[in-house]
Amino acid sequence: MPAIADEERPGDEVRVVEVDIPSDVRLIERVVELVRRECQELDYAQRQIMLNVPVALTEALSNAILRGNHDDPAKHVHVRAEVDHVRLVVEVADEGEGFDLDASLIDPTTPGNVDREDGRGLFLMRKLMDRVERIEAAHGSVVRMTLRRE
Amino acid sequence: MSFSIKKDGEVVVVxxxxxxxxxxxxxxxxxxxxxxERGERKFLIDFSQTGYIDSSGLGVLVSLSKKIREQGGELRLANLNDDLKTLFELTKLDTLFQIADTRERALQSF
Structure with missing residues (x-):
């Protein structure tokens, strides 16, 4: 079983979800639900709860498991989300070498790309979050996504 | 999460x-x-009970659309909620698929 810690700090209204999972795409939905629940508790817009957060976070986790960790169950993905009344900041860390976010700027909506089966993951993360960035880490790769509450 | 399949006339409804x-x-x-493979050619995927779809889910829909078309078949989608419609619009996949508001309209469109 993955170790899951759910820490709440009601004094400053910041809710923290911290999860460590083995590389298994079947665990993605459970992690998404933990983060989504905190956004719901803090009255984020329904669209953010039903679309922006789950889809963008699923993409980030999927990238970390399949690309970062190459689907190796011995490698883990660490997720830390901080949610307050202003914004959600979620970091997804894997044990891989990461990838250049800026080098992955395929536009899947162009006529030549719209019938491609892949290439929409990063596009959706960028469209659905206010900010997507890769941050420096001693080991592995960390992607941070920020969404302002509506 | 699961998928149920049944037949409505000549149409396979998922x-x-x-x-x-x-x-x-x-x-x-x-x-x-x-x-x-069994010879079915008309497919309807109904999203009335669907939560969210990620890029790989969208990719599978694109793949199935191609494979069905290659076999001379047709695929329709139905009952996208507002958030799913937004997802299809963001990715321009609303231009690739035939999408009906209801299952009935989708069935009539074959």
């Missing part, structure tokens, strides 16, 4: 219950391809 994401997309793909 209900997507829960999410269509990286963890279960292959199951949907295989179920539809099995029906295509």
């Amino acid at each position: 209900d997507v219950e829960g999410q269509l994401i990286v963890g279960n997309r292959q199951e949907l793909k295989q179920k539809v391809l099995d029906e295509l």
